[in-house]
Amino acid sequence: MGYELYYWPTIQGRGEFVRLALEETGESYIDVARNPNKRGGVPTMITFLDGKRVRHPPFAPPFLKSGALLIGQTANILFFLGMRHGLAPRNDAGRLWTHQLQLTIADLVVEIHDTHHPISSGLYFEDQRNEAKRRATDFLQYRAPKFLHYFEHILERSGGRYLLGRRLTYADLSLFQIVEGLRYAFPNAMARLERAIPRVIALHDSVAKRPRIAAYLTSERRIAFNEEGIFRHYQELDTQP
């Protein structure tokens, strides 16, 4: 029996970090909200959030169903998949380290989202445009370099092309997605930032060439970036750091 992924059907968003891991495992899964004929689509997803049907209702998508287990929170889902499919070390120390890196990526994802929604995720971008400009400028000048240089430093000492060395983990797949997303959202700023992070870029390229990931990226299952997701391209936010 395969996995069921529940996430918004028209964006990459946080669900994409899970999709990439699922694709890399090669396991079969249904992206439920995108396949309304199979499991009922978005309405089914919403009933899980209502919490009447399930023992452990998630706060928000994405969440993953695996038999009787329902698991929410992106990093938690990845922890679970990593454990089951060799996308993280087997020993506790390696597992915690992988998860620590993932949680740092999760922190970065929040900051990326807030560049276009610094005041409220319930308001349109247009209603917080001036604040977004200030926040994006700060992000590109201070925060993005701080995070990216951190991962570069981890790669410098990992002894391999991946964050933990020679073996791929789910954190590598997520860092690939960060590079993809930042290139989409801030092509101008990112072109400059990339010069200082050759190992992060090499990791990105290695992940893109993995057979299952390469096949996924050119498939219809990979949703294009757009201005509803976490990584959004607004010219006015893409300033030079």
Next chain:
Amino acid sequence: MGYELYYWPTIQGRGEFVRLALEETGESYIDVARNPNKRGGVPTMITFLDGKRVRHPPFAPPFLKSGALLIGQTANILFFLGMRHGLAPRNDAGRLWTHQLQLTIADLVVEIHDTHHPISSGLYFEDQRNEAKRRATDFLQYRAPKFLHYFEHILERSGGRYLLGRRLTYADLSLFQIVEGLRYAFPNAMARLERAIPRVIALHDSVAKRPRIAAYLTSERRIAFNEEGIFRHYQELDTQP
């Protein structure tokens, strides 16, 4: 050999979620940055962040040293302590569920922090006061109720006074701290919000009465809330939702 906790010495901040768990375990620990004579204080903490001394440098405090292990990211540290000291179930399903709740609390913590720093954590509150007012109003009207009602709902169906039922987990200690912090930061708004979350408040009260926690809260080890931490009281942000 006891634990070494590394966190900023003058605030509760994210470190407090770890301090509460350590206190509840009854294990001995050194709060290194607050005890410069014992392990070198803040300068020692900084050298870990530089990453030359350690194999797995954390991105930011808090981090915990346990023998040769160095663990960063609040939720990750709690996962580790929960596993070792019975502050989470032993089976994978229960462990993942506890962690999922903790990660949802972590999301809430980011939103609480951003009520006073919506533009940049590198700027003073005074430099983002107008934006903070907008963000805090949105937070108190929409986001705080959404999170708090979620936890109330989880408690409704847990079958006990704690999030997982009758047994305390680290997520309960963190939810206690959320109530403490929101009461400090937004006394006016929180007085109203509390009416809809009697089970969350009862959980708070139960945690406060646990012998080790009660002793901790009246000790010198508990730093008072102040305007440098995550929960800050600014009268102008404490609007009625």
